[in-house]
Amino acid sequence: xxxxxxxxxRLIEDAINKQGTDIHFIPQKDYCFxxxxxxxxxxxxxxxxxxxxxxxxxxFKYMSGMDIGERRKPQSMAxxxxxxxxxxxxxxxxxxxxNMESLAIRLLPQKKLQTLQDLPLIQTQSTKxxxxxxxxxxxxxxxxxxxxxxxxxxxxxxxxxxxEQTRSLITIEDPVERSLESIVQLEVNHRAGLTFxxxxxxxxxxxPDVILVGEIRDKQTAALAIRAALTGHLVLASIHTTxxxxxxxxxxxxxxxxxxxxxxxKMIVAQRLVKTYLDQQSAIYEYLxxxxxxxxxxxxxxxxxxxxxxSAKKAWALGFISETMVKRMEEWT
Numbered sequence: 319x320x321x322x323x324x325x326x327x328r329l330i331e332d333a334i335n336k337q338g339t340d341i342h343f344i345p346q347k348d349y350c351f352x353x354x355x356x357x358x359x360x361x362x363x364x365x366x367x368x369x370x371x372x373x374x375x376x377x378f379k380y381m382s383g384m385d386i387g388e389r390r391k392p393q394s395m396a397x398x399x400x401x402x403x404x405x406x407x408x409x410x411x412x413x414x415x416x417n418m419e420s421l422a423i424r425l426l427p428q429k430k431l432q433t434l435q436d437l438p439l440i441q442t443q444s445t446k447x448x449x450x451x452x453x454x455x456x457x458x459x460x461x462x463x464x465x466x467x468x469x470x471x472x473x474x475x476x477x478x479x480x481x482e483q484t485r486s487l488i489t490i491e492d493p494v495e496r497s498l499e500s501i502v503q504l505e506v507n508h509r510a511g512l513t514f515x516x517x518x519x520x521x522x523x524x525x526p527d528v529i530l531v532g533e534i535r536d537k538q539t540a541a542l543a544i545r546a547a548l549t550g551h552l553v554l555a556s557i558h559t560t561x562x563x564x565x566x567x568x569x570x571x572x573x574x575x576x577x578x579x580x581x582x583x584k585m586i587v588a589q590r591l592v593k594t595y596l597d598q599q600s601a602i603y604e605y606l607x608x609x610x611x612x613x614x615x616x617x618x619x620x621x622x623x624x625x626x627x628x629s630a631k632k633a634w635a636l637g638f639i640s641e642t643m644v645k646r647m648e649e650w651t
Contacts, residue, residue: 322373322374322377325370326374326377326378326381329341329374330401330406330423330425331402331403332363333354333363333425334401334402334403334406334425336354336356337356337357337599338354338355338356339356339358339424339425339465340354340355340422340423340424340465341353341354341355341421341422341425342355342360342420342421342423343366343371343375343420343421343422344420345368345371345415345416345417345418345419345420346417347417348368349365349366349367349371350365350366350367350368350370350371350417352364352366352371357591357593358466358590358592358593368417372418372419375418375419375421378410378421378423379395379410379412382395382396382397382408382410383397384410389414389418389419390414391414392411392412392413392414393411393412394409394410394411394412396408396410397410404427405428406426406427406428407426407428407495407496408423408424408426409423409426409493409495410423410424426495426496428497432474433474433477433478434448434474434475436474437470437471437474437600437601438600438601438602438603439594439600439601439602439633439639440602440629440632440633440636440638443602443629446587446605447471447474447475447587448478450475450554450584450585450587451475451479454527454550454552455547455550455551455552455582456547456553456582456583456584457543457544457547457553457555457583457584458475458553458554458555458583458585458586458587459555459556459557459562459565459583459587460556460588460589461557461558461560461561461562461565461586461587461588462558462559462588462589462590463558463560463650465591466591466601467589467590467591468556468589469495469532469556470601471587471589471601472530472532472554472555472556473495475554476489476498476501476530477498479528480498480499483500485527486501486525486526486527486528487501487502487526487527487530488501488502488503488521488524488526488528488529489501489502489504489529489530489531489532490504490506490514490517490518490521490529490530490532491503491504491505491506491530491532492505492506492532492533493506495532502524502526504517504520504521506532514531514532514534514535514536514539515536515538515539515542518531518539518542518543521546522542522549527551527552528551528552528554529543529546529551529552529553529554530554530555531543531553531555531556533555533556533557533558534555534556534557536572537572537573537574540569540572540574541572541574543555544574544575544578547583548578548581548582553582559588560588560650561588561604561625562586562587562588562604562606562623563606563614563620563621565586565588566579566606566614566615566618567618569615570618576616577616579615580611580612580615580616583611583615584607585605585607585611586605586606586611587604587605588603588606588626589601589602589603590626590647590650592630592633592639592643592647593639593643594638595637595638595640600638602626602629602630602633602647603629604624604625604628605623605624606621606623610622626647626650627644627647627648630643630644630647630648631644
């Protein structure tokens with residue numbers, strides 16, 4: 319067990335040193351792949367025997383408080399570790415497969431939050447993000463795929479609002495990824511019956527000015543987010559979609575009123591993380607707002623707006639990213 323503990327610690331440190339955001343154990347018939355997600359892309363790191371992988375997965379399950387004897391059902395849990403690079407929160411998720419359990423670990427640094435000025439690769443894009451924090455009501459959606467930096471952007475917006483010290487902010491998250499001072503943070507707990515829907519209903523009775531929803535996953539949460547915005551709250555929420563227009567289509571799939579959605583939705587922000595020439599990660603954004611946003615919602619027609627590919631081409635023209643990264647962005651979108 320001591321050797322497995324050391325091996326697990328080395329794995330986490332290695333992923334952090336390589337700027338990985340996720341670790342994936344992917345079982346095959348004869349061995350288990352270990353991948354890191356680095357700069358948004360999966361990269362194979364090593365192959366383990368089933369015996370070693372199973373022992374390591376069991377160790378992570380034990381450390382995070384999962385049931386190590388349960389291998390037939392998915393489990394998820396969070397834990398905090400102290401690495402050489404500082405404090406990290408780990409989000410762990412298991413899935414049963416044909417060969418053995420698969421494990422995914424999200425690595426979340428608990429360091430000082432990045433500001434809205436620090437996030438964009440193209441500095442002029444920070445202005446739009448700051449405009450959001452000045453709003454007093456409405457719905458703001460931040461979208462993108464997994465590991466695109468949505469939560470980091472939402473937290474930076476929240477931090478900007480907190481610094482005003484004039485508004486009450488409450489979050490509902492699954493799980494709480496970073497502890498923020500001076501606000502109330504709720505964590506989803508399905509065993510206790512606290513879902514995004516029930517949590518959001520409770521928040522509306524708690525007199526908030528601003529509500530941050532970690533992720534809109536279903537019709538009920540989407541409907542409550544619109545209702546909260548209609549009743550004078552500023553609602554910041556993330557949603558998993560490819561781009562800003564796809565977020566509109568997702569809301570329409572829920573069968574919600576187009577008129578109400580158009581009334582409250584002030585801006586949809588889509589983002590991606592890109593690798594710069596300095597081997598760092600930075601975000602590029604696209605924005606859909608104003609009359610173009612309203613028209614897109616009411617007509618379900620994709621408008622011509624400032625898209626991610628345009629941001630990527632501008633970043634390339636400014637010498638921040640490679641042409642290969644631009645082509646990859648075009649493939650992604």
